[in-house]
Amino acid sequence: MSVQTTVLVLPSPAQGHVNPFMILSQKLVEYGCNIIFVNTEFIHNKVVSSMGNQESGVTGGSPIKLVSMPDGLGADADRNNFVEVSVSILKNMPAMVEKLIEDVRLKDRVIVSCIVADFFMAWGLEIASKIGIKGVLFCPAPASLIALHCSIPRLIDDGIIDSKGLPITQKAFQLSPNFPAMDAGSIWWANGVDSIFGIEIFNLLVDCMKILELTECWLCNSTPDLEPEALSFVPKLLPIGPLLRSYDHDQGVSTQRSLGQFWEEDLSCINWLDQQPLGSVIYVAFGSFTDFDNKQFTELALGLELTNRPFLWVVRQDSDCNKTVPLPNEFKGNQGKIVKWAPQQQVLSHPAIACFVSHCGWNSTIEGLSNGVPFLCWPYFADQFLNKTYICDQLKVGLGFDSDENGLISREEIKVKVDKVLSDEKIRSKARVLKEKLLNNIKVGGRSSQNLNKFINWLKE
Incomplete structure (x- = not known):
């Protein structure tokens, strides 16, 4: 059996999620891990078609293996309907992911030791718990969003939202005394024109929050320089950002495309x-x-x-x-x-x-x-x-x-x-100062770099 750490990665089927999951996967590869990167067939086909002739770089002996699974929807379904896609994935993919883990164990003699799941793919953490391996939440959204999700019971008690998740008041509110003020526009699931859609997303959200309690390991693409209040509000969130794609300048930028994109980059x-x-x-x-x-x-x-x-x-x-x-x-x-x-x-x-x-x-x-x-x-x-x-x-x-x-x-x-x-020289000056602060986090000895090391050590225990 393979003793190398193999991680199964489950991003939500959207570009803004697949991209940071791919960057995290590439970081894990640098630390000697193998990755099984699971997308729906619809997303997988987009990713592969955007790569041109580079497809061989993530198949065969590559440490990142791209795997696709059907989302359960018909060919003409609207994949921008987030609720419909999420519900269909929940019905169809968990059993397939379990089977995949068992198949690679029996056929390839590879043991998956951890599942890293996106927020709306939290069912992956249930699988990890069920089969006795490690489960990790990786949140590619801001820490403040997780803080908002964690506050749902209190928002209901305080009369900010009703039990269906819809705003009752337009007045500003704070999650804690140090937190920036939020308004009804911050309650993102209710921002659509259709309140039924908002209620459906809210119900998904509440279910996912319950599943997240299965793991103590929560990662996010942020830093204390960006969101000090949110990270102290949710102390179990480990910031490992900024997660930035690195380019091999020896190969020249004119030939190198980013893995995980849905469309071919125009270099x-x-x-x-x-x-x-x-x-x-x-x-x-x-x-x-x-x-x-x-x-x-x-x-x-x-x-x-x-x-x-x-x-x-x-x-x-x-x-x-x-x-x-x-x-x-x-x-x-x-x-x-x-x-x-x-x-x-x-x-x-x-x-x-x-x-x-x-x-x-x-x-x-x-x-x-x-x-x-x-x-x-x-x-x-x-x-x-x-x-x-x-x-x-x-x-x-x-x-x-x-x-x-x-x-x-x-x-x-x-x-x-x-x-x-x-x-505005003040804006440009602040932007330059913030850049240095953020990049210091991912330098050797920086806070995010230390957090990533801590995570890798836990992963390999």
Whole structure:
């Protein structure tokens, strides 16, 4: 039987979850672990197709083995319906994961010694408990989100939400005296237009929180510099961030793609950035989930043009959406470059980048802050509103956009905020200082580095 530590990894089926799970997996490989990385078939196919000719790098003798399982939904199901996907996965995947663990033991003589599960894949911890191996929660979202989830019983008692998880009041509340104020917008599961959808997510959430009690080992992609209040509020959360993708510069950035992406990265944007003046480019990217209607898309395009500055804009071409919005006729785009998907960590570390227009997903937040880039915040869903509050009000390294009476962020507002953030030396100075603090965490002897070592030692015991 294989004595090397083998870890089975279970990310939620979303780009913002698969990506940090892959980075964590690569860190574990550096410490001598083997990884079985389990995705749904739908996500697995996206990851493999984005890799081009690199597929052989994660099969065969590679320490990261990509495995796919059906999510139980039909071919034409809406995989953006989070509740439907989660419920179907819960019905279908646990038995398959158990069988996989048994199969690799019998056929490959490999013993899985630990399951690292995402929050909404917490059923993996039940499997670990049942078969007597270690189980770990890894939260790729901010620690403040876990703090919010842990506070659900108290939020109900205090009359902030009802027993179905829906907000009763619009007034601000605090999870503890030191915690930043939150409002109804922070209750992310109730942010959708459909309250039934919110109630379904809330019920999933409550079930997952109960399962998490099966393990004492909770990891998160954060640091005390970012979220001191949240980490002291949930003392069992071990911060190991910022988890950043590392690139082998000996191979050259022009050939290396990031493992775990859903779309092929357009590496030509790095060469384009090389041609731009230092600190001049507006980087615009809204993650894997955000969608704009025609009006807002048009205002964004014309707003970027109005800034009269070079910009790099990621515009996803989701074949699943089948609703690609055309660029407006009056948009020239001469000073910018548009790509379908970018190697974001490489982009944000490029000296030509001036600021980041972002949806404030936690990965993007971590990557932007770790590169000292000021933010212009445009949240869309879930924890992104909470992250915006941290960026603008707590850390003071960015600004938000104000929408007009129709809920539209106008082209003029985009120009005004770009000019404002780029002329604010206080914001840029704070961003640079925060970058150094974050990177010190992952240097040898840094807090996150020590926490990761502590976790690895526990894993190998």
